[in-house]
Amino acid sequence: MFQVYIVENDVNLNHLFSLYLQKEGFNITSFIDGQKAxxxxxxxxxxxxxxxxxxDIDGYQILSEVKEKYPRIPVILMSERNSGTDRVIGLEMGCDDYLPKPFLPKELVIRVRKMLERTYGGGPASRRTLIYHIKPYMIDENKRIACTDSNIVKLTSKEFDLLLLFIKNPLRTFSRDQILKYIWGQDYFGSDRSVDDLVRRLRKRMKYLRIESVYGYGYRMLNNN
Incomplete structure (x- = not known):
């Protein structure tokens, strides 16, 4: 399920936008002040x-901070200042879409849905294959991000590749050699101890994953209940 953050200080509009988006199946977190957002x-x-x-905080500040840290996360900017200058400023700062007020809530829903499809892939089927929920983690394959409710889990590229291998193949046992070839490629001739070190680092960063060692062979990931 897609997570949508709404920052709108008008309580009535905030509630209305949230209601329409929730009906479309989105998970909504809303803010009425910029500082909290x-x-x-x-x-x-x-x-x-x-x-x-x-x-309290100019919405352009939030836009700027999001785009500086996470340039691939789309931002839709809403504004009562319906002028070409404001639109240009927003687009120059990196907003992905601009909605001058007033507008119909249904238009917002359509724009959000289209933006998510363009960013993360079209259609419900592709969305299901990109987002994985393994308590207490959310793993976004497209953005290559793993999160808990409160933090981003910082993973290297190889750690994330190993994570995807496990979550796409729950309960399947992989030999060290299979993992070595999958992560480092067929032409890699290093020691399979590299696999042990990679698994150790992933366990340390994501301590709630149930990665089980299979003595003398390799590893598998158990289901997180």
Whole structure:
């Protein structure tokens, strides 16, 4: 399920937008002040919807911070200042779409859905294959990000590749040689101890994953209940 963050200080509009998006099946987190939203930038939602005119923090500040840290996460900017200049400023700062107020909530839903399809792949089937939930983690294959509810898990490229191998093949046992060839490639001739070190690092970073050692052979990941 896609995580959508809405930053809108008008309580009625905030509730209305959230309601329409929830009916479409999105998981909504809404904020009525920019400062609180600013604290959640590192929680890696799939899309931000931000009002440019907030009472405490300018919406452009949130846009700038999101794009600096996570340039691939789309941001839709809403604004009552319906001028070409504001639109240009927003686009120059990296917003992916611009909605001048007033607009129909259904238009917002359509724009969000289209933006998510362009960013993460079209259609429900492809979305299901890109997002994995393994308690307490959410793994986004497209963005190559692993998160808990409160933090991003920092993984190297090979650690993330190993994670994907395990979560796409639960309960399957892989030999060290199979993992070595999958992660490092067929032409790699290093020691299979590299696999042990990689598994050790992944276990350390994601301590709630149930990665089981198979003595003298390799590893498998058990289901997280």
């Amino acid at each position: 600013f604290e959640y930038i590192d929680k890696c939602p799939h899309i931000w919807i931000v009002d440019s005119s907030l009472p």
